[in-house]
Amino acid sequence: MEKFSKIKAIAADLQIMNVDTDMIIPKQFLKTIKRTGLGSALFYEMRYDQKGNLIKDFVLNNDPFNKAKILISGKNFGCGSSREHAPWALLDFGIRCIIAPSFADIFYNNCFKNGILPIILDENKVKELSEIAKQKKEIEIDLVDQKILKEDNQPFDFEIESFKKECLLNGYDDIALTLKKESKINNFEQKRKNITPWLY
Amino acid sequence: MSKTIYDKILESHLVEEQSDGTILLYIDRHLVHEVTSPQAFEGLRMTNRKVKSPLSTLAVADHNVPTTDRSKGIADKESAIQVETLSKNCKEFGVNFFGLNDKRQGIVHVIGPEQGFTQPGMTIVCGDSHTSTHGAFGALAFGIGTSEVEHVLATQTLIQTKAKNFRINVNGKLPLGVTAKDVILTIIGKIGTAGGTGYVIEYAGDVFRNFSMEERMTVCNMSIEAGARAGLIAPDQKTFDYIKGRPMAPKADKWEQAVNYWKTLFTDKDAKFDREIHLNANEIEPTVTWGTSPQDISSINGNVPDPTVEKNEDKKKSIIRSLNYMGLEPNTPIKDIKIDKVFIGSCTNGRIEDLREVVKIVKGKKVNKNVEAIVVPGSGLVKLQAEQEGIDIILKEAGFEWREPGCSMCLGMNPDQLKPQERCASTSNRNFEGRQGRGGRTHLVSPVMAAAAAIEGKFVDIRKII
Incomplete structure (x- = not known):
């Protein structure tokens, strides 16, 4: 997983509430057996018309937002299915950070497994950032200090769980981390076999 | 201290708890389907890892399968590859797989309960958000992404944070023609699609008690549409009767032992909920x-x-x-x-x-x-x-x-x-x-x-x- 510490980039503003994972990556792209190559299908039905032509007024189709690394959106971003194809598509497009007032749980978790930082921020602050995004000005995200920096030198702080932060900063493979605890897991399993033997 | 059913299941599956609240949760059962698993198996192959507990894992193809004549296989090339990949992966890693022509094949959340794979008090996961369905049996069941599928395959655990407790009480009598689906849609309408975010929902009250297991599954299934990864209902005699005799249910002397344990899975009288709402069943409409x-x-x-x-x-x-x-x-x-x-x-x-x-x-x-x-x-x-x-x-x-x-x-x-x-x-x-x-x-x-x-x-x- 690619590490995340700091990025400074153009942000794309997508002010829609309840952006669901079907919007982010529709079903026909879930047939892949790979994690890569989904960027061109990101927000497919909003980005392309029925003939497959780019829809001009969709934000990600226009320069400089087609190179955005930050996405700003509405409440409950990523609701719906557990498909990790959603963060894969965002990542493949180039998005490394999503800022919204709230996220759906499964999507939120899936982001961290792919080096994407989802930031939960007050609605007013999200609106302020969306104005900056519309002006095509860059926004800087500093994960180490947990700050969002903008032109006015009045950074926004954000919260993140320490373990998740650590994993992003170091690009950890959390399976490798867990496997270091294998003996602990085996001991637990042994105990559980005694308490609930019908499960084994 | 008084506990909710969620607290009880969580505690009985805690392998480790870190000071920042991150927990390592043991997973009893893992359901796998063709859409969210190929990259996970590929990950295992690339890192030379094995499936830790193949017997705790059950796989089936459901998302891509044609519902018309299947005798000639799957016409769509990509769908066919995905289903074939699942079959191959299961063979390679020793996972139990119901093939397309197996009469037990079906939607992963239908076959889990049907086979007795789903039982009270378990932790159950699947790379599918509707895994919450299995909460109808008093199990902690939730959907995960593909990276987490790989994590469970490799370690039989998941790294999690604790959820908050949310109880939704529906009491009274449902009017004739008003169903479990109307109840859950009404709940979602009331709390919103993000209303359950960060919570595990417990459905309580006469309405859910009186529901059949099928109706309970309909309710728990759509917990995710209310934003909650998991929703559950305390098990009771209906739950036990449903499970008894199913192919993967506990057998012989283990049955009694299991039922005795399952009977401890209820929310204690004074347990605290972070959020609670009450709905009147009589007012719910189609x-x-x-x-x-x-x-x-x-x-x-x-x-x-x-x-x-x-x-x-x-x-x-x-x-x-x-x-x-x-x-x-x-x-x-x-x-x-x-x-x-x-x-x-x-x-x-x-x-x-x-x-x-x-x-x-x-x-x-x-x-x-x-x-x-x-x-x-x-x-x-x-x-x-x-x-x-x-x-x-x-x-x-x-x-x-x-x-x-x-x-x-x-x-x-x-x-x-x-x-x-x-x-x-x-x-x-x-x-x-x-x-x-x-x-x-x-x-x-x-x-x-x-x-x-x-x-x-x-x-x-x-x-x-x-």
């Missing part, structure tokens, strides 16, 4: 969604909302967007909405009881000439049972298509899709833009409401029919 989020609900006697009276700007924009997509005018009575298709099936409403309720409505009647209606049983065993009861005959005589089991038009990964602008009364769980096909318009309803709509060609108040 429900239809009008928009593109499961929270966009209306009573059958209601109207499509008018965005001009909405004061919140974001909500107003959202309603306008939804109505535009749905091709609906503000203030249209729900009963005036004509439909083109009916889909009865899915992990929400594709079980035998659902089909039994449907035939009660359609027996001796005909599907409206403007409507195409399909019934997709949730599993091969549901299909078989229905055929033994003659359900298929009644449905076919009424003009419904009777299909092979799978996820089908709930998400349209197979050829069962809506065409642009087609309007569907669907017993599935999501009415998102494009969910059932690009431009397709989904109205979520109960099986009896879908059945009645198929006959009338538009939505009708089921209470006037039964």
Whole structure:
């Protein structure tokens, strides 16, 4: 997983509430057996018309937002299915950070497994950032200090769980981390076999 | 200290808890399907890792499978590759797999309970958000992404943070014709699609006690549509009776031992909930969604909302967007909405009881000439049972298509899709833009409401029919 510490980039503003994972990556792209190559299908039905032509007024189709690394959106971003194809598509497009007032749980978790930082921020602050995004000005995200920096030198702080932060900063493979605890897991399993033997 | 059922299950599965609240949770059972697993198995191969507990894992293909004649395999190349990949991966890693021609094949959340794989007090995961279904048995069950699928395959654990407790009480008597689907849609309408985010929901009260296991599954299934990864109902005698004798249920002397343990799985009297709401069952009505989020609900006697009276700007924009997509005018009575298709099936409403309720409505009647209606049983065993009861005959005589089991038009990964602008009364769980096909318009309803709509060609108040 690619590490995340700091990025400074153009942000794309997508002010829609309840952006669901079907919007982010529709079903026909879930047939892949790979994690890569989904960027061109990101927000497919909003980005392309029925003939497959780019829809001009969709934000990600226009320069400089087609190179955005930050996405700003509405409440409950990523609701719906557990498909990790959603963060894969965002990542493949180039998005490394999503800022919204709230996220759906499964999507939120899936982001961290792919080096994407989802930031939960007050609605007013999200609106302020969306104005900056519309002006095509860059926004800087500093994960180490947990700050969002903008032109006015009045950074926004954000919260993140320490373990998740650590994993992003170091690009950890959390399976490798867990496997270091294998003996602990085996001991637990042994105990559980005694308490609930019908499960084994 | 008094505990909720969620607290109890969580504690009994804690391998480790870190100071920052991160926990390592032991996973008892893992369901696997073809769409969210290939990259996980590939990850294991690349890192030379094994499946830690193949016997705790059960795999089936459901999302991509055709529901028409399967004798020639899957026509869509990519779908065929995905299903074949699952079969190969299961062979290579020693995972139990129900193939396409196995009569036990079906939707992962139908076959888990059907096989007795799902039991109270377990932690159950699957790379599918509707894993919450299994909470109906008093299990902690939730959906995970593919990276987490790989994590569970490799370690039989998951790194998690604790959720908060949310109790939803529904007491009173449901009016005739009002179903489990209407209850859960009403709940989602009330708390919103993000209302359960960060929580595990416990459904409590007479209504859920009186529900059958199938009805409980319908409710827990859509917990995720309320934002909660998991929703559960304390197990009781109905739960035990449902499980007893199923192929993977505890046997012989272990049965008694299991039941004794399961009986401890209830919320203590003084347990604290972070949030609690109460609904009156008597007030719940047959429900239809009008928009593109499961929270966009209306009573059958209601109207499509008018965005001009909405004061919140974001909500107003959202309603306008939804109505535009749905091709609906503000203030249209729900009963005036004509439909083109009916889909009865899915992990929400594709079980035998659902089909039994449907035939009660359609027996001796005909599907409206403007409507195409399909019934997709949730599993091969549901299909078989229905055929033994003659359900298929009644449905076919009424003009419904009777299909092979799978996820089908709930998400349209197979050829069962809506065409642009087609309007569907669907017993599935999501009415998102494009969910059932690009431009397709989904109205979520109960099986009896879908059945009645198929006959009338538009939505009708089921209470006037039964």
